[in-house]
Amino acid sequence: MSKPKSAYSIPGKIGKMDTHIIVVWVDNEAGVLARVVGLFSGRGYNIESLAVAEIDSKKNLSRITIVTTGTPQVIEQIKLQLKKLVPVHKVADFKREDKQVIFKEMALLKIVGNASKTQKALNTCKKYNAVILDKTKKSVVIQITALRRDIDKVSIKLKSLGLVSASRTGAVAMTRGAEVFK
Amino acid sequence: MSKLYSGAEIVFKCLEDQKVDTIFGYPGGAVLPIYDELKNFQSVKHFLVRHEQGAGHAAEGYARSSGKPGVALVTSGPGATNIVTALTDAYMDSVPIVCISGQVPTHLIGTDAFQECDTTGITRPCTKHNWLVKDVKDLSKVIHRAFEVATTGRPGPVLVDIPKDIQFQKTTYTKYKKQKKLNGKAQSNFKQSEIEDLIKLMSKASKPIFYTGGGVINSGPKASELLRELVSATGFPITSTLQGLGAFPAEDNQFIGMLGMHGTYEANNAMHDCDLMINVGARFDDRITGKLDEFSPKSKKVHIDIDPSSINKNVKVDLAIVGDVTEVISSTLKSIKKNKPTFTKSNKQKISKWWEKIEKWRSINSLDYINSTETIKPQYAVQRLYELTKDKDTFITTEVGQHQMWAAQHYKFNKPNRWMTSGGLGTMGYGLPAAIGVQVANPNKLVIDIAGEASVLMTMQEMSTAVQYSLPIKIFILNNEYMGMVRQWQELLHDKNYSESYTAALPDFVKLAEAYGCVGIRATTPEELDDKIIEMLNTERPVIFDCRVDKIENCFPMIPSGKPHNQMLLGPNDQKQKKITGKGKTLV
Structure with a gap:
């Protein structure tokens, strides 16, 4: 057998893989992130990025945003399995292509080089809400907020302009308009 | 001011409140305060096992034969790790177990103390939920919640880890109050329209089959009664998974035996050829479905399950009804009686040809074996x-x-x-x-x-x-x-x-x-x-x-791995035995 993928049954046809952003509202209690992440690793689901922070200290609520890829069936399972966890309140699921949802990631980029290089670097970042957080004669720290793929592109461009260190967050998401996900 | 109780006393107050009269356990350093309290609570009888795994399985046997949650009490470290197998077993088979484990005192957690282990970490993937109690004020609330989680929705094991210092500390006791809304986890809010759809499918079907599982048993004895009523009203054949055996009487003629890898020839062939499959409380396990691509290719599939994540997990279904088996069947029966009182009669004629086919399969007598006068088969x-x-x-x-x-x-x-x-x-x-x-x-x-x-x-x-x-x-x-x-x-x-x-x-x-x-x-x-x-x-x-017994007897019939339901391997009486080769080999 050339591809012994499973010890049990023949793997069926794998459907089309889509990228989804899953947002989970959870009780901010010890171990809750481990439960969510453990569910993904235990069931073989994929995590591309993860962002988590408390959003309501009174209600003790945290919001976890997970970017994942999977077939429609897997995405459905992820949602249903997440909903079964006791500390989970609600689960939202957005397609990456969804125009009604804003996705953003933030990156801090440290550029080391002379003034002309750092200026060039700044120009490259301009499109992505660039903010200078720190500046010396030899270096600059730039904050940008953009989509993952844009940040990927910028990082590659900046390599030749003295990018020495990059720190990135996972994606966070918010629906457009007045409506709130219930 | 109300009376103060120690954490250890609160454990037993909770057990009394939850009407627990039996626990299985094994003492050790980190649960000694709880064991010390045992003598003061006559209503709780403790059974001393010889290994914590035994406590877990005994609690499972207790739960499955009584319908009440089973309770196990173990110590920290090896006590907790020894019961992991039983917890996982209970998780897979949806058995309500409440495991109370001792833990090293809070100030020693994380120091690799004697008999310390990350119990909640280890048991996280094999319980419905678990808790490490770090404040004695939370203890009664947590234990009551543990019973609630274990017994509602799709049942399963839970674990409460109690550090030794918490067992000594004192606080007031909070009685159990039944909550109306269980954090939205217990779901039984199916729609009447779904029931109507089910009845429509049932009245159209000419080759229907009920495929029932452990969910019927977990739903309580009432579910089994209602299932019998529904099956006899419809005249449909019924097969059961390993876990569902007993929900429908095996000696009834409508029962065509267990299905799956070692199920009967008639049950598996009927599953393969049916045009309507009604799954009641089963989960399309891989030992049941065989090769997924060729699993019951011509049928409409209905899935009744209390766990929404069971729906479409392995097999895509045409109609999903998320709810408790008792409630779903009872609504279905009501609707049939109200709207289609003639359903029973007209239906039995319609499926008579189907029954003829099933009888033909049945006549092969797939459970047969060659008996011996020398050795015990x-x-x-x-x-x-x-x-x-x-x-x-x-x-x-x-x-x-x-x-x-x-x-x-x-x-x-x-x-x-x-x-x-x-x-x-x-x-x-x-x-x-x-x-x-x-x-x-x-x-x-x-x-x-x-x-x-x-x-x-x-x-x-x-x-x-x-x-x-x-x-x-x-x-x-x-x-x-x-x-x-x-x-x-x-x-x-x-x-x-x-x-x-x-x-x-x-x-x-x-x-x-x-x-x-x-x-x-x-x-x-x-x-x-x-x-x-x-x-x-x-x-x-x-x-x-x-x-x-005979040392080399094999278990037949058998669906060889990688094969669909209609390609069963029959016993030694059958001449057409096909050898499993190549692809199938890696798939068992």
């Missing part, structure tokens, strides 16, 4: 055991392997909660401690563990528990000196290379029984079998029955 042993115990209200547990399948095939269950077997996890060593739990829950009933000699040795030490509490369990060992199912697969798939599947140095089970202080009986020939079984049944003490 294992199937024959189970059949005789059934014939000699069927007039009693008998509870059967099993270990895992060939004997388990023969028990499922040849022992006929007519009532729910009488059959306790490890199906999902397939835990060898489950049956003996489970039998202890069953016997504790049903003191005057006959409890038999149909066992294999390899499995039963994994938890044999629990015989000592049975003797201590005078629990007259019967361990009926089908002894073939092999790990039979392993041997069978090696014969069929690995060119008869019986690698490590023969146990060369087995104990003398009769002497072993005597050593434990119970009774040992041995049967070696078919003609003495009945007398020996009767001797076992007449013994009011625990018995280890060493039934020496």
